[in-house]
Amino acid sequence: MLKKFYKIIIVPYTLFLLYLLFLGMGRFQYDDNLLTIKPIVSTINFIKGASSWMDIVTIVLGNIIMFIPFGFLGWIFPTLKDLKSLLFTFISVIFIVEALQYFTRMGIFEIDDIILNTSGVYLGFLLCRFVEKRFEELV
Structure with missing residues (x-):
């Protein structure tokens, strides 16, 4: 039952997330290609400069929470039931997404995003x- 629901919802969810990553939340095209490659530094700087706790929760925790559903991909792709395979595949895909944000200038390539x-x-x-x-019994 849960697996069937997951299989139905994961594709539109993924498309919605891609929309957010490239066009949503007030995104605009930067003048330059931007990247931050020092792990954790940009997150700490963001937290220090945030105007409210809500901004911190939205951005930092959002970068974690929004990707929790992809931990269930083994329900659709049996090869991803193994943690190493899942993480290797996901890191490869999210690296490509971050690179696309960089090359299209519709976001910033951030190592912290990959980590979160x-x-x-x-x-x-x-x-x-x-x-x-x-x-x-539900799965």
């Missing part, structure tokens, strides 16, 4: 295993 998004996938993977063990 991957953390979300890992949490999703753990949640998926919990759901599978706890609610076997």
Whole structure:
């Protein structure tokens, strides 16, 4: 039951997320290609300069929470049931997305985004295993 719902919802969810990553939330095309490659530094600087806690929660936690559903991809692609395969595949894809943001100048290539998004996938993977063990009859 849950797997069927997941299979139906993950494609539109992915498309919505891609919209947010390239066009949503007031995005605009930068004049220059921008990148931040020092891990954690840009997140710390963002937190220091944030005007409110809500901005921090929206951006930092959002970068984690929005990617939790991808931890369940093993339900659709059996090769991604293994954590190493899931993380390798996800990091490869999110790297490409960040590169597209860089080359289109519709965002900033940020290592911190890759780290935070991957953390979300890992949490999703753990949640998926919990759901599978706890609610076997629904899965």
